[in-house]
Amino acid sequence: MEKQRQAYLFGLAAVLCWSTVATAFKLSLRYLDPIQLLLYASLTSILVLAAVLAVQGRLGLLFGYSRREYLQSLGLGLLNPLLYYLVLLKAYDLLPAQEAQPLNYTWALTLALLSIPLLKQKLGLAELGAGLVCYSGVLVISTRGDLAGFHFSNPLGVALALGSTVIWALYWIFNTRDRRDPVAGLLLNFLFALPFILLACLLFSDPLVSDVRGLLGAVYVGVFEMGITYVLWLLALKRSANAARIGNLIFISPVFSLVFIHLLVGEEIFPSTLVGLGLILAGLVIQKLGRR
Numbered sequence: 370m371e372k373q374r375q376a377y378l379f380g381l382a383a384v385l386c387w388s389t390v391a392t393a394f395k396l397s398l399r400y401l402d403p404i405q406l407l408l409y410a411s412l413t414s415i416l417v418l419a420a421v422l423a424v425q426g427r428l429g430l431l432f433g434y435s436r437r438e439y440l441q442s443l444g445l446g447l448l449n450p451l452l453y454y455l456v457l458l459k460a461y462d463l464l465p466a467q468e469a470q471p472l473n474y475t476w477a478l479t480l481a482l483l484s485i486p487l488l489k490q491k492l493g494l495a496e497l498g499a500g501l502v503c504y505s506g507v508l509v510i511s512t513r514g515d516l517a518g519f520h521f522s523n524p525l526g527v528a529l530a531l532g533s534t535v536i537w538a539l540y541w542i543f544n545t546r547d548r549r550d551p552v553a554g555l556l557l558n559f560l561f562a563l564p565f566i567l568l569a570c571l572l573f574s575d576p577l578v579s580d581v582r583g584l585l586g587a588v589y590v591g592v593f594e595m596g597i598t599y600v601l602w603l604l605a606l607k608r609s610a611n612a613a614r615i616g617n618l619i620f621i622s623p624v625f626s627l628v629f630i631h632l633l634v635g636e637e638i639f640p641s642t643l644v645g646l647g648l649i650l651a652g653l654v655i656q657k658l659g660r661r
Contacts, residue, residue: 372608376607383602387593387598389626391629391630393586394469395461400580400586404455404569405583407454407566409584410590411563411566411595414592415563417596421597438549446562446565448536448539450566459529460527462526463529467642468526468527468642472527474622475531475652477653478503481499484542499653503648507645510641510642512641513639513641627642
């Protein structure tokens, strides 16, 4: 099979997996609180990423880095998975999945905006236009179309969902300085974050979970949000002749996600969600075309 076709298959597999994650979050949070979900999903992700490195014969990479690189993993791990997922999962706990997912999807624009002060990049007309269009979509979703009344459905949930995009963007900006193997680096991030996640669970929740449905949901999130899907996406980018071809696949993820949310979570999709998501996607397309 030619490499580009393999790239599309890996990319589509990753996008389909990510499309189910909002549903998995919402269903799992019926039985677990956000800290419990993060704890067991992180444990699963560690096992999955370690298995991937073992199969590739690269598990020894974990023990060959410098002290500075291990400290880097500690810092990155505190951002992701610890802080990012605590904030994101709490947003899903407070908001309907159909609102939390599109709001979190604006991370690409947040990344571009934060790159201006942190990476000394310039603000172009494309980023400005994309921001206006994207965040108008955010307003439509978070007010459920009541722009005149400007009443947010859940102000804290909206703030957390948008805040998660800042944390995720900061993580990737700091991650650009990481020259290690990406899978090994991600695994180390999770390993260094795990004691802090466990401590948070001991202080503010309960690490003992009796409902098997919650545990199964956490395992699913660990495999398909934090683990194997990341590897599939890396394989797609590695085999593609043009990264932009694969990058465009990500635009279908939120559309599929709404279908799963409706069918499996049982949420009636609001017209405002469709309009707002359309604006967010249009803004991201404007940003992408502007870069070209």
